[in-house]
Amino acid sequence: MEIITSLQNSKIKELNKLNEKKYRDESNMFLIEGDHLVEEAYNKNQLVEILITPDFENKFDITTTIISEEVMKKLSNMKSPSKIIGVCKKFNPLSYGNRLILLDNLQDPGNLGTIIRSAASFNFDTVILGDTCVDLYNDKVIRASEGMIFNIDVKRCNLINFVQELKDNNYIVYATDVNGGSTLSDTPFDKKMAIIIGSEGSGVSNELKRLIDANIYIPMNKKCESLNAAVAASIIMYEVSKIDYE
16 A cells, blocks of 8 residues: 655645644544544544554554654654544534533643543533633643543533523533532532533633522632642532432
8 A cells, every 4th residue: 555755745734734723623623643542533433534654553444544654743743653643523412411511711721631531430421612712622632531532522612602501491500619609518419410610710700600500619728729620620520420310
């Protein structure tokens, strides 16, 4: 099979554009890197094509292009490039279930990836991203999720409109607030719930605060002013996961 060795190859130039949000949005496609992520995408039928170096032992029954190590380095965002890159189609979840985590203006890709991983681990149904959150298909988000991005629904929308929709459908909306509210152990979480996690810098926006039904907080040492957004979200989701609604 032919090996693509030129960095100026038209296919490679087009695929390399997927490292930019603008082109991911235009094409509804994104890149992933590494055997584990590619396998997760393959198992969830999100994978369109793979690009591999000549020495990669291919186990995926899908359209395959062989590329040189130099071309792999061009496409890769990692210091030590993998031997496989996958081209995936973006997600399009149609429903959102009962347990939701909503993210308001979250900016750190590592935080978003970690929250996605925790949400999948603790049996939340959907992660909802506000319009101003970091791009879901940022390579750092995908790597931080450790493949869990393919195991939970993630939806992006206008949070103000979405929260109003949830309230119209009898969801109880909670938000984190270090200055008040009830502790996790004292909060009677409803079966149909939405928990809002605010941005790293300024927390939950004032517009959303007007729509919430209850504030919650995590008791901690007074020497610590607040927790990292991903840590706080993970603790809350773990506590909720222990509730049996049956």
